[in-house]
Amino acid sequence: MDSSSRSMCNLTQVFHFSSGNPRIEETRGVMHLFSNDAHSSHLPVERKPLLCVLRVPNHMTYADFCQFCGSFVQHILEMRIVRNVGMEDCYSILIRFDEQKAADTFHKHFNGRSFSSLEEETCNVLFAADVHYTSSIEHTQSIPASSTEQPFCPVCLERLDQDTSGILTTICNHSFHCSCISKWTDSSCPVCRYCQQQPGNSTCSICQSPENLWMCVICGFVGCGRYKEAHATRHWKETQHCYALELETRRVWDYAGDNYVHRLIQSKTDGKLVELNHHCNHDSDGCCSCECGTDSGFSEAILNSKVEAIVNEYNELLTSQLEDQKMYFESLLQEVEEEMKGKLRKLLRKLYARIQG
Numbered sequence: 583m584d585s586s587s588r589s590m591c592n593l594t595q596v597f598h599f600s601s602g603n604p605r606i607e608e609t610r611g612v613m614h615l616f617s618n619d620a621h622s623s624h625l626p627v628e629r630k631p632l633l634c635v636l637r638v639p640n641h642m643t644y645a646d647f648c649q650f651c652g653s654f655v656q657h658i659l660e661m662r663i664v665r666n667v668g669m670e671d672c673y674s675i676l677i678r679f680d681e682q683k684a685a686d687t688f689h690k691h692f693n694g695r696s697f698s699s700l701e702e703e704t705c706n707v708l709f710a711a712d713v714h715y716t717s718s719i720e721h722t723q724s725i726p727a728s729s730t731e732q733p734f735c736p737v738c739l740e741r742l743d744q745d746t747s748g749i750l751t752t753i754c755n756h757s758f759h760c761s762c763i764s765k766w767t768d769s770s771c772p773v774c775r776y777c778q779q780q781p782g783n784s785t786c787s788i789c790q791s792p793e794n795l796w797m798c799v800i801c802g803f804v805g806c807g808r809y810k811e812a813h814a815t816r817h818w819k820e821t822q823h824c825y826a827l828e829l830e831t832r833r834v835w836d837y838a839g840d841n842y843v844h845r846l847i848q849s850k851t852d853g854k855l856v857e858l859n860h861h862c863n864h865d866s867d868g869c870c871s872c873e874c875g876t877d878s879g880f881s882e883a884i885l886n887s888k889v890e891a892i893v894n895e896y897n898e899l900l901t902s903q904l905e906d907q908k909m910y911f912e913s914l915l916q917e918v919e920e921e922m923k924g925k926l927r928k929l930l931r932k933l934y935a936r937i938q939g
Contacts, residue, residue, distance in 0.1 A: 615708040648764035657684035658748040737762035
């Protein structure tokens with residue numbers, strides 16, 4: 583290592599980061615960031631148009647941060663959301679600009695600035711000396727990753743081209759146009775619904791494991807999944823509470839049906855939670871969890887719920903259509919009125935011209 587490389591290493595801080603859904607694929611890397619010198623206003627000499635915003639609070643969504651950046655979004659080529667090791671209540675954003683001047687102005691404008699007037703957290707902006715991926719890819723590379731075939735934005739279905747618009751890559755490694763993701767007000771990914779706001783200090787009620795947690799929809803018991811100690815499954819077997827919410831993805835699992843459910847309703851006969859469009863596929867010896875074999879009004883309750891939902895939907899549709907028709911005919915009446923007024927003005931002009939003549 584030469585003297586210039588050693589001097590640069592002395593001026594940088596090393597942060598290990600990761601991205602991606604840990605249950606599917608996780609990418610790890612290392613970024614070297616220039617230290618902010620509070621006693622000097624000089625920017626790093628060897629800086630690049632690559633910045634890192636450290637410790638963004640988890641409650642800030644992608645749309646919130648794009649709004650926070652304001653007019654600088656048009657100078658951004660790529661934004662990548664990553665999580666730093668040991669920082670569970672926040673995330674970081676790597677930002678590459680189209681020119682060094684824009685990066686310097688962004689650093690000057692936002693470094694040390696509060697994210698909002700109601701929060702204590704401040705924006706900590708550092709210049710990145712280098713960013714390397716260390717796992718989950720074939721070879722080490724710096725961002726952005728270049729490829730001949732550009733992927734498509736899942737929202738607008740247009741190509742993700744850095745030259746025409748900025749690209750934001752979420753924490754689960756899905757990429758979008760900044761203008762498209764800025765309209766998504768939720769903190770989850772529009773593609774896979776993976777949420778950047780992971781459960782804070784939730785742990786299994788039995789073994790205290792913080793990973794793969796499930797919460798019982800009926801009583802609120804929190805237990806680990808079948809890939810850990812399976813305390814959530816054991817809770818279902820002991821209590822017959824068959825619906826559990828996965829804290830990571832916010833999806834509901836039906837232990838009795840052994841699948842995810844998309845909509846739960848309350849039975850009008852006994853008040854129990856049941857899945858809409860539920861069909862019991864259990865053995866002939868009966869269903870021990872949902873007791874559908876002993877509930878004679880189960881099918882009737884489901885049918886009544888469907889009919890009620892259909893009636894409400896058509897009533898809302900009819901109301902909206904009537905409102906649209908009202909606005910349409912009012913616009914026609916206004917056009918006819920304007921036309922009659924125009925003809926009347928012409929006749930008055932002609933009459934006035936004859937009188938003057």
